[in-house]
Amino acid sequence: MAYFIQLAFAGLAQGCIYALVALGFTIIFKASGVINFAQGEFLLGGAFVASVAAFEWRLNFFLAALIALAVTILVGVAFERFALRRMIGRPVFSIIMITIGLDILIRTGIVMTGLSNERPPAAPYGIAAGINYGGVHYGENELWTIAVTLIVCVALYVFFRYTRYGLAMRATAIDQEAALAMGINIRVVYMLAWGIAGAVATIAGIFLAIQVTTFDSTLGSIALFAFPAIILGGLDSIPGAVVGGIIIGVVQLLTTGYESHIVQFVGTGFDTITPYLLMIIILLVRPYGLFGTRKVERV
Amino acid sequence: MSEVTREATSDAPSGDAPTSQWRRFLTSRLRALLLIGVAVWVLVFLLGGDNWLLILNVTMIAAIATLSLNVLSGYTGLISLGITFFMGIGAYTAAWLGGPPPTFPGDPMGHSLSIFIWLPAAGIVAALVGALVGPTALRLKGFYLAIVTLALVFIGLYLFKNARTITGGPQGRIFPGPSFGDFSFASPTPVFGVLLTTNQWYFVFLTPLLALVALFVYNVMRSRAGRAFQAVRDNETGAAIIGVNLFQAKMGAFILSSFLAGIAGALWAAYPGGYAEPNTWDLILAIQFVAALLVGGVASVWGSILGAAFVFGLPLALDTFSIIPQNTSATAFTSGDLSAILYGGLIILFMLFEPAGIIGFIRRFQVWARRFENPTDGRGKGGEVVAASEQSEFES
Amino acid sequence: MNDQAVSPQLSVSGVTVRFAGVTALDDVSFAVQRGELFAIIGPNGAGKTSLLNVLSRVYQPAAGGVTFAGRDLLKLRTHQVASAGIARTFQNQGQFPLTTVLDYLLLGRHTHMRSGVVLGGLYLGPTRAEERANRAYCQRLLDLMGLARVRDTPLGSLPFGLQKRADLARALAMQPRLLLLDEPVAGMGLEESRDMAAILLDIKEQLGITQILIEHDMAMVMGIADRILVLDFGRVIAQGLPSEIQANPAVITAYLGQEPQPAPNPSGATTS
Numbered sequence: 001m002a003y004f005i006q007l008a009f010a011g012l013a014q015g016c017i018y019a020l021v022a023l024g025f026t027i028i029f030k031a032s033g034v035i036n037f038a039q040g041e042f043l044l045g046g047a048f049v050a051s052v053a054a055f056e057w058r059l060n061f062f063l064a065a066l067i068a069l070a071v072t073i074l075v076g077v078a079f080e081r082f083a084l085r086r087m088i089g090r091p092v093f094s095i096i097m098i099t100i101g102l103d104i105l106i107r108t109g110i111v112m113t114g115l116s117n118e119r120p121p122a123a124p125y126g127i128a129a130g131i132n133y134g135g136v137h138y139g140e141n142e143l144w145t146i147a148v149t150l151i152v153c154v155a156l157y158v159f160f161r162y163t164r165y166g167l168a169m170r171a172t173a174i175d176q177e178a179a180l181a182m183g184i185n186i187r188v189v190y191m192l193a194w195g196i197a198g199a200v201a202t203i204a205g206i207f208l209a210i211q212v213t214t215f216d217s218t219l220g221s222i223a224l225f226a227f228p229a230i231i232l233g234g235l236d237s238i239p240g241a242v243v244g245g246i247i248i249g250v251v252q253l254l255t256t257g258y259e260s261h262i263v264q265f266v267g268t269g270f271d272t273i274t275p276y277l278l279m280i281i282i283l284l285v286r287p288y289g290l291f292g293t294r295k296v297e298r299v
Numbered sequence: 300m301s302e303v304t305r306e307a308t309s310d311a312p313s314g315d316a317p318t319s320q321w322r323r324f325l326t327s328r329l330r331a332l333l334l335i336g337v338a339v340w341v342l343v344f345l346l347g348g349d350n351w352l353l354i355l356n357v358t359m360i361a362a363i364a365t366l367s368l369n370v371l372s373g374y375t376g377l378i379s380l381g382i383t384f385f386m387g388i389g390a391y392t393a394a395w396l397g398g399p400p401p402t403f404p405g406d407p408m409g410h411s412l413s414i415f416i417w418l419p420a421a422g423i424v425a426a427l428v429g430a431l432v433g434p435t436a437l438r439l440k441g442f443y444l445a446i447v448t449l450a451l452v453f454i455g456l457y458l459f460k461n462a463r464t465i466t467g468g469p470q471g472r473i474f475p476g477p478s479f480g481d482f483s484f485a486s487p488t489p490v491f492g493v494l495l496t497t498n499q500w501y502f503v504f505l506t507p508l509l510a511l512v513a514l515f516v517y518n519v520m521r522s523r524a525g526r527a528f529q530a531v532r533d534n535e536t537g538a539a540i541i542g543v544n545l546f547q548a549k550m551g552a553f554i555l556s557s558f559l560a561g562i563a564g565a566l567w568a569a570y571p572g573g574y575a576e577p578n579t580w581d582l583i584l585a586i587q588f589v590a591a592l593l594v595g596g597v598a599s600v601w602g603s604i605l606g607a608a609f610v611f612g613l614p615l616a617l618d619t620f621s622i623i624p625q626n627t628s629a630t631a632f633t634s635g636d637l638s639a640i641l642y643g644g645l646i647i648l649f650m651l652f653e654p655a656g657i658i659g660f661i662r663r664f665q666v667w668a669r670r671f672e673n674p675t676d677g678r679g680k681g682g683e684v685v686a687a688s689e690q691s692e693f694e695s
Numbered sequence: 696m697n698d699q700a701v702s703p704q705l706s707v708s709g710v711t712v713r714f715a716g717v718t719a720l721d722d723v724s725f726a727v728q729r730g731e732l733f734a735i736i737g738p739n740g741a742g743k744t745s746l747l748n749v750l751s752r753v754y755q756p757a758a759g760g761v762t763f764a765g766r767d768l769l770k771l772r773t774h775q776v777a778s779a780g781i782a783r784t785f786q787n788q789g790q791f792p793l794t795t796v797l798d799y800l801l802l803g804r805h806t807h808m809r810s811g812v813v814l815g816g817l818y819l820g821p822t823r824a825e826e827r828a829n830r831a832y833c834q835r836l837l838d839l840m841g842l843a844r845v846r847d848t849p850l851g852s853l854p855f856g857l858q859k860r861a862d863l864a865r866a867l868a869m870q871p872r873l874l875l876l877d878e879p880v881a882g883m884g885l886e887e888s889r890d891m892a893a894i895l896l897d898i899k900e901q902l903g904i905t906q907i908l909i910e911h912d913m914a915m916v917m918g919i920a921d922r923i924l925v926l927d928f929g930r931v932i933a934q935g936l937p938s939e940i941q942a943n944p945a946v947i948t949a950y951l952g953q954e955p956q957p958a959p960n961p962s963g964a965t966t967s
Binding site for chain 1: 372376378435438439441442443445446447449450453454456457460461582586589590593636639640642643644645646647650651654
Binding site: 515516518519521522523524525526527529530533534536537538539540541542543544545551552554555598 | 751753773774776777778782783785790791792793794798801802803804805806808809810811812814815816817818822825826865869
């Protein structure tokens with residue numbers, strides 16, 4: 001039983017990381033209709049810059065994290081402004097591809113600095129720190145991941161619900177033309193969307209890097225699991241992104257944990273595809289996800 | 300006049316008097332180009348040297364794969380990131396049929412059959428898998444289809460890593476080179492007293508293969524099925540109203556694409572090393588093929604070949620001939636990194652400025668150049684409005 | 696004079712279409728005889744395009760039935776409508792901007808041709824012959840419709856009037872028994888409209904194809920239609936001969952709103 005709770009707890013933490021990445025996807029999608037395949041590299045970028053700032057430049061963790069946030073937000077906003085803006089109205093394929101192009105450039109750029117092999121993560125606490133209770137080890141990193149994700153969710157909720165620009169973003173997500181007609185500055189909305197996405201990805205990246213203790217340029221590939229998360233939750237639903245992320249995380253960790261029991265049936269590495277199998281099932285049964293709105297694809 | 304109209308819309312359309320297509324071909328510019336092409340080919344074959352032949356061979360195999368993706372995504376508009384799944388299926392079919400039999404327990408299976416069996420089989424099995432996967436996948440569109448094909452890649456990786464008897468597990472396995480009877484490309488014997496290298500044999504084999512595949516795709520696209528594919532891409536509802544069975548059209552494209560991907564996969568594994576691990580069929584490779592498709596130009600056969608040259612051939616050439624100086628200080632980067640920067644950058648540049656790819660760029664150039672041919676006709680065809688008062692024969 | 700003994704080619708009865716809380720069509724019934732030129736008019740939003748979408752089997756009605764040439768049309772799927780003998784033109788153009796005019800007509804020949812992927816790829820004798828024959832057929836159609844000069848031009852590069860004409864040519868290439876025309880002269884000037892009207896009359900008189908057209912251009916409709924159906928808010932408010940429709944008060948009200956009342960004199964006294 002303790003084992004189950006351990007797995008569930010780890011799954012919750014992992015799910016929070018997916019939730020943060022998924023949030024980034026969903027916010028950009030709601031604001032500008034774009035699926036940003038480069039989100040994973042924002043994750044990597046955030047972790048990388050934080051790590052370099054902490055170790056190469058000997059800065060304190062919070063300063064390093066702040067710099068990482070600044071860099072990622074800047075890159076995201078710049079990409080939106082100079083590349084994506086021109087792609088309005090172009091077919092889905094092209095837009096997906098240009099974000100993939102960005103993904104490749106960021107990752108390869110980081111690799112080419114030569115600093116990205118087996119990097120230690122920037123961390124304010126020891127890797128093994130944590131609380132033990134009832135036979136379960138509650139790692140400090142996991143606890144902080146969950147806590148910060150909660151804070152981010154609350155902050156975003158407050159932002160969207162009660163601030164001017166939050167309202168502007170929600171309006172733009174519903175109907176861009178109407179929002180324009182109301183005098184909403186769409187450019188600022190886009191900027192905010194990409195900025196927020198970059199920020200949550202950075203946060204996720206920093207926590208993830210600590211989780212895996214050393215990381216390299218493949219850190220961002222974990223973001224691919226956020227796709228099943230947003231489809232599970234519903235492409236245009238922010239709570240859906242969070243719930244979807246957590247479900248995927250828990251399911252994945254449970255599979256990993258109990259894999260040894262079923263390895264004769266499913267072989268190794270089954271946990272790498274359970275999110276995708278779940279996603280395919282959802283797409284067949286309930287394509288708009290748990291919280292998405294009905295009109296998913298026009299017929 | 301009424302007889303003319305009735306005849307025009309009668310039930311039995313009659314054909315032209317057969318003008319000899321061959322005669323027109325033989326005296327045309329096409330013939331001249333073809334002769335030049337053959338001459339160049341012979342020169343390359345004789346004088347190319349192993350380096351160039353390797354680059355060209357890899358490009359040709361990549362071109363077949365890019366063509367398969369073009370059929371699905373370029374002509375029919377079905378976004379797919381999953382080409383490597385079908386390539387893997389084809390490759391492992393080829394390996395199982397044509398690879399060497401196991402020497403130690405735990406070695407992967409192989410039946411040493413000839414290339415005339417394993418190559419078509421690779422395509423057919425991949426096509427069958429496509430037929431199985433298609434009905435489910437094709438229910439989705441746009442981004443959703445893209446994600447499902449992405450999932451296919453990972454499911455494929457998982458399956459390939461676990462099916463040890465076929466794939467050799469994570470360590471990989473040997474893939475058969477072309478061979479039939481006693482003759483094999485891997486260790487070629489002299490023919491008519493001439494000893495050719497492995498790369499030369501592949502060159503001789505791949506060029507007509509690519510030509511056949513390209514011709515096949517070209518033919519499909521200028522006939523009934525291809526028109527249906529492109530109509531599905533442009534407007535599904537409109538296509539259905541005109542009479543296109545959407546499901547049949549999409550499945551046709553999917554199966555043809557999978558078939559070609561299977562063949563390309565078998566060759567991709569077999570050449571140049573003859574050894575591959577399951578990780579070969581990953582998302583990164585799939586994206587490279589998508590890049591080749593877009594950079595070269597969608598819905599164009601030449602575009603796929605050019606795109607393969609840019610995304611696969613060019614980096615290989617730059618690396619082989621050490622054109623890029625290797626920085627030996629702390630920031631040493633591999634050729635893989637440079638080619639990634641190259642095609643990542645190309646994707647962004649082309650998507651921003653020339654979404655129709657190299658072919659689009661060439662076409663725009665041609666239109667611009669035509670300006671100098673006929674000054675009064677500067678706008679090109681269709682620029683002038685057919686006068687509304689030009690009465691058709693319907694007026695009596 | 697309606698010959699009651701001849702059953703209509705198309706029979707629509709009680710068709711109702713609803714979506715998202717809106718009733719687009721409400722209990723619509725009418726019949727069209729073979730070879731007729733039947734017009735459907737009505738203010739914007741009256742449900743005319745919805746009706747055409749039902750006949751093209753893009754919409755599924757919530758209630759009602761449609762029979763075409765004795766067959767239950769509602770049993771067909773969208774792509775089967777073409778083989779049943781019904782062709783439709785589109786109100787908005789731009790669905791196939793990259794397709795050349797010739798290829799577009801050849802697309803119209805889709806249900807009359809047979810080559811699939813394999814035969815097409817091999818491009819052997821039967822496919823070659825089929826292509827040649829159908830290209831010749833389409834060429835003649837292009838000549839007749841005055842489109843030969845733009846044969847190889849992509850549709851998207853053509854002026855709107857020519858796109859409409861190419862669309863009609865494509866519909867004719869389908870060799871239909873019934874032609875559905877969605878606002879064939881929308882966006883056209885006077886000359887072009889007259890040309891189009893002449894073409895439609897020719898189609899009726901020389902090819903005997905039944906036509907149902909949706910239109911806003913009253914002059915054109917009154918000039919060429921055999922019978923007219925008037926829709927308003929999804930309901931049939933009148934049907935009959937052009938002369939009858941022109942005089943029908945319900946129709947006038949639907950288009951213009953309330954009947955104009957005489958203006959009241961400020962002093963209350965009638966003017967002399």
